[in-house]
Amino acid sequence: MVEITVDGKKITVPHGINLIEAARLAGGFIPHYCYHSKLSVAGNCRMCLVEIEKVPKLQVACNTTVRDGMVFYTNNDRVKRAREQVLEFILVNHPLDCPVCDQAGECKLQEFYMQYDLRESRFRESKSHKPKVVDLGPRVVLDMERCILCTRCVRFCREIAKSDELCVSERGSRNKLTTYPGKALENAYSTNVVDICPVGALTSKDFRFKRRVWFLKKEKSICPGCARGCNIEIHHHDNKIFRLVPRTNEEVNQCWMCDEGRDTYKPVLAQNRLRSPMGFEAGQRTQFSSTEIMPRIQNALSGIAGIDGKSIVGIGSAQATNEDNYALKKFLEITFKSKNLLYHKNESDHPTHDNFLICADKNPNTNGIEALDFVKINTNKKFQAFFILGNLPEEAIKKIALEKKRVVIMLATHDDEDSKWPDFVIPTTTFAESTGTFMNIQRRVQKISPALISPGESRSAWEFFSDLSTYFGKENPIYHSAEAVFQDIVEEHLCYQGLTYKSLGETGKVCP
Amino acid sequence: MILKFSKNSKTKIDEILERYPNKQAATLPVLFIAQREFGHLSREAMEAVAKILETSYAHVYGVATFYTLYNKKPVGKYHVQICGNLSCSIMGGENIQEYLKKKLKLNFGETTQDGKFTLSSVECLASCGTGPAMQINEAYYEKLTPEKVDEILNSLK
Amino acid sequence: METILTPNFNLPDSHTLPVYEKTGGYKTLHKLLKMRPDEVIEEVKKSGLRGRGGAGFGTGLKWSFVPKDPPGPRYLCVNADEGEPGTFKDRALLEKDPHRLIEGSVMCAYAIGAAVGYIYIRGEFDLPYRRIEAALQEAYQKGYLGKNILGSPFSFDLYTHQGAGAYICGEETALLNSIEGKRGEPRIKPPFPAISGLFGAPTVINNVETLSALPYIIEKGAEAYASIGTPKSTGTKLFSVSGPVKKPGVYEVPLGYPLRKFLDEYAGGLMEGKILKAVIPGGSSVPVLTAQEVEEVNLDYESLQEHGSMLGSGGMIVIPDDFCMVHALEILAHFYSHESCGQCSPCREGTAWIYKILKRLEKGQGTPEDLDLLIDISNGMAGQTICVLSDALAMPVKSFLAKFKNEFEEHISLGYCPHRASFRTSGAPTYLSSDQLLWSPRFQSL
């Protein structure tokens, strides 16, 4: 630790950090464009100039390491003057685009200009013109005039994605950000460059012009795309999701996420979301209300001769939360004394994966469901009654069903081929409408929280099972919150020892 | 089209690689070799450089466009590069610039129809003491006068 | 006067090994190899030799920053990228006496413990390149380079690396990037090259002229060198003088020499009919001197600094009174804007902005506010960027405006350039030949 003085305030900070981070710890903020804590230091924007005592020239905070006894100023007149000058330079060739710019509202140029400069431009020469809509790749569009050449995106591709698709071409004021002519920016993490671009130069094709950012509400959650469990924010408005962006979790995804993960919100908004329970009436698939369907499920189950714990099975899902899976487990255990717990997961023959974030396991909760003692679906045993979490093709069940009359109750999110066949289908929530936890590939338990109100009568599985258990009159716990479910999980499963829902915080906790 | 280096160039490249601890360091000399072999640095030529040096296309492109001696477009048989900097200007260099433009009927950056001459204005050639100066391909020509320019251009076949 | 850098310039075939050896060349290597590296550094420190590339940093001191026993390699880079307008002295050394540079490079490499060195030579240079390549071959053949130099345990390989047309690669860290095969963008410091330079290893970058002074210093000793010049500006320096003087060229002058005397005695005074208006004494980036100041300054680091200018690279540009100062500055602004690498916002935008304003001013389309704006832009650039290229334009802008403001105002009030008609129609100059003319590149047909 070293002691420094920032704007007159004495503070002790860790050895080796730079002045931007040090000022942050002191509760201040040094404006910057090119610096990014996960990328090499470029020092090119010159926005972060500060005055250090006994150093004649102003120094860039991003490339200056704290020294014991260092005294520096982030806001004195000299620094302010320099900052105004730098901003003026950056704005010289920047188009006056804010009203039509997608970045407006989260643009560092706009923000710092308002905060630190606010002068009329003295630039009377003709601005240099550069291409405005450059298709960089399948997901990203570049406006070269807005680019301030901070090279964050270039460094991201070189240092993080390791794909090196972007470069600055030419030199001086002719500098241009570009891909190799005819080549696309198409690494598996490409949209991150949109997030780190401090201005509106890089925009996401998926998000462009869809909604002004100041309308967006933000919910902290976890990407359900794979076992990594990248921490994300769901940006939504009007009960619609507009984008998923990464949220910092040093232990999991730092501040990145993959492009595939960004698309995981799309099924949430699909037209064919299941809105009400479905059953069969006189051989016809029919819509029911939640209150109508409950006694029918009860009847169907008690109508099977000789049904007992052995012939009933719960099929959990590695896509569903721990809470949903646990509620299923608990329901079967108390109501039917059944310990038959299988689970299914999304699988493909050639899953994408790398040694950065993307995992071959495309399920957010495989570790979680295994910790709850579910085992991967297998044909060792056959059953007569099925409770299934998540859409599942009938074939998967045929293999493990006794050839007698069978009953299948499925909690499904979408009305599709895989939810047309069960006797009862209950609409349930996707990750974006759920509260609960996932356990990721590192056995980190992380919380998700709902951004949207789920469609129609859909609800969480744990709510459904709490409700259904009242029809069976056994001593099932009635849950009113995911937190309460989690509490029971902790009590029953050794690996969760010492955790509480609150203690998971925003970035989760690792289970031993 | 995929361009391949000749055997001769490949030998030269191998020689050059010996001098550096990694392949990327040879980007500048290998771009020169490519320019000499393929005439100018077309996309295909830059790709050949990236491949042989096992580096990214974007890297090669960023480098090739940074330096003015790499021709991204074809240039004439004779690349006439006249200094436009201060010492030469003080010695009447701008007259020579105008004279060349008129004589070759070219603006800076243009090439004659027959592909013989490309005319460029360049920065100081470190011939300031003998300005006005110009460079045609590799050779320097100094203390230029219109008469001398005539003489020089006529001697180029 | 005893010459240190140029004794062989007027000998026929001065660039060849036999001529260099005949004049005592490479003999001092025997002496060098008997010294300890730290003794060599000490000797160079004592000589007072300062970098001749422009910054004037103490050479021995710079070497002493290199760690003594780092785990990996150490490198020497020879800066032969000479590109500062008005400067053509390294070119003369490369063409006329390449072996002196090679011998000096071996000395530096020995002192800092480098086993590999690169001569970064500007891409436009053809004859100098061929000369240095030929000289390297000769030196290898005679065992002055390569494995176990002169039978000693010391080995040193020296290669050339050609630039490709970018003035900025003369900046030492841009030069390193360029050798690494990258864009010639200066690096942010720290780390400094002496600690982490070429390929991340400790590196010394020295100018051609700096290194060429070493054979003399090691042979004759630090005192002999330090006895030349002034106490703080020791030794001799090459000045390349251009503009309408009778004998433009490269001259070796003991530091401290009066500028006026230099112009009259060495450069032969101004051409007939030309009147001195200004001199840029140290390459285009240093502040300009008025004719009055020319009378007062001496050619050394301190005197020039006292008069608000710098010794720089020793590229002296003489400006006659019929040449427009607005236009002169416009040319320089074009140069620095064209050569800015473009990383730093103030330099990328500022140099181009200044050029645009000056272009307009020169055409007579300026306003008085433009003059204040030029100063303001320059203040915003100077000292606030990764390298000092932005200062290299800011300094001339500020000095031109401080010393020749009347010409700028004239353009504004007249609405046109008063010099344009009179100057630009005058024909190209005729040069006087002179035996005192030390070196002047001829119409090359080698």
Ligand SMILES: Cc1cc2nc3c(=O)[nH]c(=O)nc-3n(C[C@H](O)[C@H](O)[C@H](O)COP(=O)(O)O)c2cc1C
């Ligand atoms: C923009 C710029 C251009 C430069 N060009 C050259 C050059 O062409 N040759 C040179 O020797 N030094 C040049 N320098 C100075 C070098 O950065 C460096 O100081 C020098 O090579 C060190 O060698 P020295 O100590 O022997 O002078 C330049 C510096 C800057 C900022």
Ligand code: SF4
């Ligand atoms: S596109 Fe954005 S991130 Fe990339 S260099 Fe330009 S401003 Fe920086």
Ligand code: SF4
């Ligand atoms: S790596 Fe996995 S968890 Fe992270 S964003 Fe991609 S799909 Fe989602």
Ligand code: SF4
């Ligand atoms: S000051 Fe100019 S030349 Fe130097 S690094 Fe910055 S932009 Fe490049």
Ligand code: FES
């Ligand atoms: S943040 Fe420090 S220079 Fe850009």
Ligand code: FES
């Ligand atoms: S100014 Fe023309 S060669 Fe230097």
